[in-house]
Amino acid sequence: MPEKTVLEVQGVSKRFGGLVAVDGLSFAVRENEVMGLIGPNGSGKTTVINLVSGALRPSEGEIYLDEDMISERPARAIARAGVARTFQLVRVLPSLTVLENVLAGAVFGHKRLWGRAARKFALRQLERVGMAHAAHAPTASLTYIDEKRIELARALASDPRILLLDEWLAGLNPTELQVGIALIRSLREEGRTIVLVEHVMDAIRSLCDRCVVMNGGAKIAEGTPQETLADREVIRAYLGEQNA
Amino acid sequence: MTRREAGYFVLVAAAFAVLACLPFAGQSYLLTLGVGIAMYTVLATSWALFSGPTHYISLATAAFYGIGAYVVAGGIGTLPYPALLALAGVAGAVAAALVGLATLRLSGVYFVIFTLGLAELIRQIVTWVQNNFTGSRGMYVLTDITEQGIYWQLLALAAAVYLIGWQVARSRLGFALRIIGNDEVVAAHVGIHSAAAKLALFVVCGVFAAMVGAIMAPRFTYIEPSIVFTPELSFQVVIMALLGGAHRLWGPLVGVIPFTILWELIAARFPGQTILLLGIAFLLIVYLIPNGVVGRIESALRATGRKTSHA
Numbered sequence: 001m002p003e004k005t006v007l008e009v010q011g012v013s014k015r016f017g018g019l020v021a022v023d024g025l026s027f028a029v030r031e032n033e034v035m036g037l038i039g040p041n042g043s044g045k046t047t048v049i050n051l052v053s054g055a056l057r058p059s060e061g062e063i064y065l066d067e068d069m070i071s072e073r074p075a076r077a078i079a080r081a082g083v084a085r086t087f088q089l090v091r092v093l094p095s096l097t098v099l100e101n102v103l104a105g106a107v108f109g110h111k112r113l114w115g116r117a118a119r120k121f122a123l124r125q126l127e128r129v130g131m132a133h134a135a136h137a138p139t140a141s142l143t144y145i146d147e148k149r150i151e152l153a154r155a156l157a158s159d160p161r162i163l164l165l166d167e168w169l170a171g172l173n174p175t176e177l178q179v180g181i182a183l184i185r186s187l188r189e190e191g192r193t194i195v196l197v198e199h200v201m202d203a204i205r206s207l208c209d210r211c212v213v214m215n216g217g218a219k220i221a222e223g224t225p226q227e228t229l230a231d232r233e234v235i236r237a238y239l240g241e242q243n244a
Numbered sequence: 245m246t247r248r249e250a251g252y253f254v255l256v257a258a259a260f261a262v263l264a265c266l267p268f269a270g271q272s273y274l275l276t277l278g279v280g281i282a283m284y285t286v287l288a289t290s291w292a293l294f295s296g297p298t299h300y301i302s303l304a305t306a307a308f309y310g311i312g313a314y315v316v317a318g319g320i321g322t323l324p325y326p327a328l329l330a331l332a333g334v335a336g337a338v339a340a341a342l343v344g345l346a347t348l349r350l351s352g353v354y355f356v357i358f359t360l361g362l363a364e365l366i367r368q369i370v371t372w373v374q375n376n377f378t379g380s381r382g383m384y385v386l387t388d389i390t391e392q393g394i395y396w397q398l399l400a401l402a403a404a405v406y407l408i409g410w411q412v413a414r415s416r417l418g419f420a421l422r423i424i425g426n427d428e429v430v431a432a433h434v435g436i437h438s439a440a441a442k443l444a445l446f447v448v449c450g451v452f453a454a455m456v457g458a459i460m461a462p463r464f465t466y467i468e469p470s471i472v473f474t475p476e477l478s479f480q481v482v483i484m485a486l487l488g489g490a491h492r493l494w495g496p497l498v499g500v501i502p503f504t505i506l507w508e509l510i511a512a513r514f515p516g517q518t519i520l521l522l523g524i525a526f527l528l529i530v531y532l533i534p535n536g537v538v539g540r541i542e543s544a545l546r547a548t549g550r551k552t553s554h555a
Binding site: 095 | 419
């Protein structure tokens, strides 16, 4: 039996003036799946994440969460419907403490908790990403990696159905990478659906059920990591004509 | 309410009770100063409720203040005073909502300029209407409200500002505003309706400024647009709030008290140079103490705390 589709992108294009960042893209994400969105730099991956999360509106096409069309809705409504994200360039809230950063997700997101329940839930997410010890620290003292962890905890604190990770593993050292991969896997095991934009091939191979490969804003391949990474078109996109 | 909060609450209530006795000291100079301090406390604190967390610098205080004053001036012959006070609050709310809907999507410097222009625009409209339709430039506000009556009203309004500010800080709305002030993109992506949150606080700001204008109108006896829509008022409020510290509820008060006293002296000695001195004060505050006196004290406390914990 095919698994239920939770997120569907249908013929979506995004133009910025004359530049076509995303060009007639379609794909579907099934429930409890890790879907990798890969492709060379500038192929439009982050734009897709921005379109799904509502930061941008498609010029054409629709995006569905279950049966609801979310592509016309503002980011806040999409967040409340259960889509949470991290940012490629990390965005922590500098004047808030670590715990308050995570609370933001718990209080206003999908879950909408308040008071003691929100604090407890936020602390649990901090524990998951290994940052519980710094709960009351100011965010100014954090390293880049810790900022990334806080951002993931904030996304998790909204108890999202769909998690959009925009190069969350980028910039991690080999040890941290293994921890990061294990963390994402554990999120999938608890039933979340994850879309990740990633360049780290090890992570893609070990985490993704399926991949969509983009080049120049369009989809050039789709399938399991093994299939897609062996695809001639994909190799050409990444490495150029003579290596294909 | 926690024990600690209850303690603060009792302390603040006691302070208000003591301050309410000021008119019985029998010194009219003290009372005049009290009116000034109470007025600026309400204006600067309610301004900071909105601008403190969001960092949107509003120069619309005089617009709302003038609207409130004109509501009283226009209706004093027909309606009872308390009704006019309420009406001024409603007018302030409506004006703030309209301005907010039009401008809160603007960011940074555009918002500042628009709010400054707004006070000027309303002032010009009122002037034009009076010149063309009423035949006189100003209006008389003749009531039997005394100076101490004005003082008590302002004090009650100050209590209301603190109560509302305290409740907002404990609420989802207050938390939402702090997130918005940090990063609006994140705010939207965690599910916050930024425009609604900002609008709510801007309206609170408008209501209080309009009610202060309404309370102060009888004190002027004669009002005209250049008095109640003066941009100097908007700037003074911003300066006082920033001097004290706009990120804490009681921060503006720390700026209001010395500044009001100082201003009385300056206005008496150098009546021609007030705008110049206001500008210099503004520059000094922004450059030297961007987080206000309260911010300075807090970072000093943090520094000594760190030193002792290391020792």
